[in-house]
Structures are given as structure tokens and as C-alpha cells.
Amino acid sequence: MEQNITSTVVESIKGIASLFEKGWVVKTLVFAIFVGSIIELIQRSGGVSGFINFLQKGKRLITNRKEAELLPFFIGVAIFIESSITSLIAGTVSRPITDKFGTSREKLAYICDSTSAPICTMFPLNAWGALLLGLIGAQIEAGTISAEPIKLLGTALLFNFYAIFSILIVLFTIFKKIDFPSYTKVEPINLTDLKKDGDIFALIVPILSMLILVFVFLFITGDGNMLKGSGSTSVFSAVMGSVLITSIYYQIKKILxxxxxxxxxxxxxxxxxxxxxxxxxxxxxxxxTVKMGTGVYISHFANAILHPALLPTGIFLLSAIIAFSTGTSWGTFSIMMPIAITITAGIGADATALLPLSIAAVISGGVFGDHASPISDTTIISAMAAGCDLIAHVKTQLPWALLSALISVIFFLLSGFLMTL
Structure with missing residues (x-):
């Protein structure tokens, strides 16, 4: 018994260590780590307060509640580099304006949360895209499927129904002026030590440089074709370049x-x-899961009891349950993507048509968990940035998240049957 436990621990350590031999894993981890550096630099530099001051000077442009609520929405759309950054900036910057026009903190948290993970997956020139490309690429490398990772992911995002409907529904709540109940009224949480006279470019330079560098390195690694560029290499290089450019800018301007x-x-x-x-x-x-052949086993089981048209819906529901329970979309992607691709590849003639839909089902399910789970980091950060109680945010957001999930199930069902006709 002890020998079995020891062998299991040793093999587990070897398995984890072997991951560092894969370039995309290392680059994704480094990117995730140094995104924290970008966040910290923006916070300490006064970039957020500079942006707030800029908005306050032009606040006459925002004349009603609808326009005030559109502010965090558009900030969330514009800043799609990392979900935590999106929620943090959108909530912190918009809170004084939405407070003025009577928007509840719970609704602000919902808007911030709905434009974090959903937006990040729809514009995947970020760590999300690097992770998804890496997971898909690993299955191509293993010979499970034969495809171009970027093209396959791009097609799959057209069926990313949960993210699409989450974004549309949050716009519906804004334009229809739907009130969210305010369960708690708390004082604004001081997330950062903001400078009184912040420089707006201290926020713009890190974000813009990262965006530009992603495109530059996609072009370079793709030998002139961005669609063939390396996503993991590009986001890794972009974040490191952004840290360097930001540091130089802060030094030249004597910001820090x-x-x-x-x-x-x-x-x-x-x-x-x-x-x-x-x-x-x-x-x-x-x-x-790949080495154990989990996907192969489930594919045989699923093929025996499920019609191929129901496969994407089943993948979405399973991914959503895992993501909501664990609070991690990335963990869900890593667990479910190999299984979903293997299952779909094994169904035969309908595999080519259903593959993008199955990949989209994994992404949508993972986004649901990141969006709705009370233990998700973006859920927590959205509540903090908006200055509302976490449980109040979860209670007011969950019905809308479930509505998006229900509509997604319907569309996955319809798409599955249409693609297998």
C-alpha cells in the first residue's frame, strides 16, 4: 500500500515536471505571472486615478444612467487582455460615475463581470487565447485531429454562445434600464493606493503596448501571416515587452x-x-486525462448512448458544472478540451462539422463557471471593484447567467442537429 502511494506521488511529480518541457506551458505560465506585474505597475503609477480624473473633466458627456452604465461596458470591451484587469479597471473607474446616476453596485458588478471572461474569450489575443490554442495544438500534435489551431479556434468562437448571449443580455439590461436590487450598501473598497494627480498614459502605455506587441509577434512568428503565428509565444513576448516599455516610460516621465x-x-x-x-x-x-485515454473511453460510451447532434450540448453542460463547482474556467478548459476533441473525433463522418461546435461548448461552459461561480476570481474582483457584497453580486447575477446558459443550450441543440443533417 505504502509502495503504491509512493509510486503514485513520484509519477505525479514526474508528470508535472515533464510539462516544463512543453514550450507553450512555460510561456502561458510566465504570461500569467507577469500580467500581475502589469497590474501592479498600473496601480502604483496612478494610471487608474488619471483615467478617473480624465473622465471627471469630461463628465458632462455622460448625462444619464444609461450612458453611465455603458462606460464600464465599453471599458470592458476595450481592455480584453486579462479578465482580472478588465473587472478591476472597469469597476474602479466607473463607480464614481454610476453612483452619481443611481446605478446599484450590484448592477455595476454584473456589468464588470459580464465584460471580463466573456469578452476575453471573444477576443482571444491574450492569455485565454494562448491557453486555448495550446490545448488544441496539443491534440493536433498527439494526432487526435488534423487542423490549423488558429483557424479552428476562430471558427469555434463563432459558436461561443454563452459569451455572445452574456454580452447581449448585459446590453439589454442597460438599454431597458433594468434595476438590480441593492442588498447591501457598502463603502467603496480601497483597492489601490491611487495618486491624486495620476497620469492617464500610465494606464494607456502598458495596455496599448501589450496589444500592439501581440499583433507584431503574431506577424513575426507566422512569417508574415498572423493567422499562422504562435499565440503562446506572442502573448509571452508581448507581456515581457510591455513590462519593459512601461518601466522605461515610467522612468522617463519620473512617474515611479x-x-x-x-x-x-x-x-x-x-x-x-x-x-x-x-x-x-x-x-x-x-x-x-489524455494519457489515461479518458476521452477515448467516454467517446465509446457517448457514441453508444448519444446521438452525435446531442454531443455539443452534453459537453457544454458538463463543462458548465465543472467550471461552476471549481470556479476556474482555465482548469475546465484543460480538463475538458482533450476529452471533447477526442470524443468528437471518434464519432465518424460528422466529426469535421461538429469539432468547432464541441470546442465552443467547452469554452462556453468554462466561461459560465468563470462568470457565475461565487469562487471565481473574476466574480470576487468584480464585486470588490464595484464596492458591493460578494454574495449580493452572485445572487443578482446568477439569474441572468442562467438565462444565458439556457439560451446557449437551445442554440447548441439546434446547431448540433443542423450540422448532422
């Missing part, structure tokens, strides 16, 4: 002294280490 810049970089990176650890274990679980 060199010592505080270095402190910010290391402090922010250190705060992301637990998330990187979770990602590493999630990758390990995904690797184990």
Missing part, C-alpha cells in the same frame, strides 16, 4: 523611481504565483 518599478514588477509577479500554480496543476490534470 527605479526601485519602486522593480518592486512593483516582483510584487505583482509574486501575487500571481498561486494562479500560475493552479494553471500548472490544471495542465497536469489535462495531460493525465
Amino acid at each position: 523611481p527605479p526601485k519602486e518599478i522593480l518592486t512593483s514588477i516582483f510584487t505583482g509577479a509574486k501575487r500571481m504565483l498561486p494562479i500560475a500554480g493552479i494553471l500548472l496543476f490544471a495542465f497536469a490534470i489535462g495531460d493525465v
Whole structure:
């Protein structure tokens, strides 16, 4: 018995260590870590307060509640680099404006949350895209399927129904002026030590440089064709380049002294280490499911009892349950993507048509968990940034999240049957 336990532990450690031999895993982990550095630099530099001051000077442009609620929505759409950054900036920047026009903190938290994970998956030039491309690429490398990762992911995103309907429904609540009940009225939470005279470019430079560098490195790694570029290499290079450019800019403008810049970089990176650890274990679980042949086993089982048209719906529901229970969309992606691809590849003639839909079902299910789970990091950050109680945010958001999920189930069913006719 003891020998079996020892062997299991040893093999587990070997399995985790072997992940570092895969370039995409290392690059994704490094990206996740140094995104923390970017967040810390923006917070310490006064970039958020600079943006708030800019809005306050032009606040006459925002004349009613609808326009005030559209502010965090558009901030969320514009900043799609990382879901935590999206929620943090959208909530912190918009809260003074939405408070003025009577929007409840719970509704602000809902808007922030609905434009974090859903938007990040719809515009995957970020760590989300790198992870998804890596997971799909691993299945191509293993010979499970034969496809171009970026093209396959791009097609799948057209069927990312949960993200699409989450975004549309939040716009519906804004334009229809739907009130959210305010269960708690709390004082604004001081998320950062903001400078009184912040520089708006201290926020723009890190984000814009990262966006531009992603496109540049996609072009370089794709030998002139961005569609063939390496997603993991591009986001890794972009975040490192952004840290460097931001540090130089802060030094030239004397926004932060060199010592505080270095402190910010290391402090922010250190705060992301637990998330990187979770990602590493999630990758390990995904690797184990492949080696155990979990997907092959389930594919035989599913083929025996399920009509191929029902497969995407089943994948979405299972992914949603896992994501909601664990609070991690990335962990769900790592577990379910190998299984979903293997199952779909094994159904025969309908595999080619259903493959993008099955991949989209995994993504949608993972986004549901990230959006609705009370233990998701973006759910927690959205509540904090909006200044409302976490449970109040979950209670007021869940009905809308479930509505998006229900509509997604209907569309996955319809799409599944249409593609297998």
C-alpha cells in the first residue's frame, strides 16, 4: 500500500515536471505571472486615478444612467487582455460615475463581470487565447485531429454562445434600464493606493503596448501571416515587452523611481504565483486525462448512448458544472478540451462539422463557471471593484447567467442537429 502511494506521488511529480518541457506551458505560465506585474505597475503609477480624473473633466458627456452604465461596458470591451484587469479597471473607474446616476453596485458588478471572461474569450489575443490554442495544438500534435489551431479556434468562437448571449443580455439590461436590487450598501473598497494627480498614459502605455506587441509577434512568428503565428509565444513576448516599455516610460516621465518599478514588477509577479500554480496543476490534470485515454473511453460510451447532434450540448453542460463547482474556467478548459476533441473525433463522418461546435461548448461552459461561480476570481474582483457584497453580486447575477446558459443550450441543440443533417 505504502509502495503504491509512493509510486503514485513520484509519477505525479514526474508528470508535472515533464510539462516544463512543453514550450507553450512555460510561456502561458510566465504570461500569467507577469500580467500581475502589469497590474501592479498600473496601480502604483496612478494610471487608474488619471483615467478617473480624465473622465471627471469630461463628465458632462455622460448625462444619464444609461450612458453611465455603458462606460464600464465599453471599458470592458476595450481592455480584453486579462479578465482580472478588465473587472478591476472597469469597476474602479466607473463607480464614481454610476453612483452619481443611481446605478446599484450590484448592477455595476454584473456589468464588470459580464465584460471580463466573456469578452476575453471573444477576443482571444491574450492569455485565454494562448491557453486555448495550446490545448488544441496539443491534440493536433498527439494526432487526435488534423487542423490549423488558429483557424479552428476562430471558427469555434463563432459558436461561443454563452459569451455572445452574456454580452447581449448585459446590453439589454442597460438599454431597458433594468434595476438590480441593492442588498447591501457598502463603502467603496480601497483597492489601490491611487495618486491624486495620476497620469492617464500610465494606464494607456502598458495596455496599448501589450496589444500592439501581440499583433507584431503574431506577424513575426507566422512569417508574415498572423493567422499562422504562435499565440503562446506572442502573448509571452508581448507581456515581457510591455513590462519593459512601461518601466522605461515610467522612468522617463519620473512617474515611479527605479526601485519602486522593480518592486512593483516582483510584487505583482509574486501575487500571481498561486494562479500560475493552479494553471500548472490544471495542465497536469489535462495531460493525465489524455494519457489515461479518458476521452477515448467516454467517446465509446457517448457514441453508444448519444446521438452525435446531442454531443455539443452534453459537453457544454458538463463543462458548465465543472467550471461552476471549481470556479476556474482555465482548469475546465484543460480538463475538458482533450476529452471533447477526442470524443468528437471518434464519432465518424460528422466529426469535421461538429469539432468547432464541441470546442465552443467547452469554452462556453468554462466561461459560465468563470462568470457565475461565487469562487471565481473574476466574480470576487468584480464585486470588490464595484464596492458591493460578494454574495449580493452572485445572487443578482446568477439569474441572468442562467438565462444565458439556457439560451446557449437551445442554440447548441439546434446547431448540433443542423450540422448532422
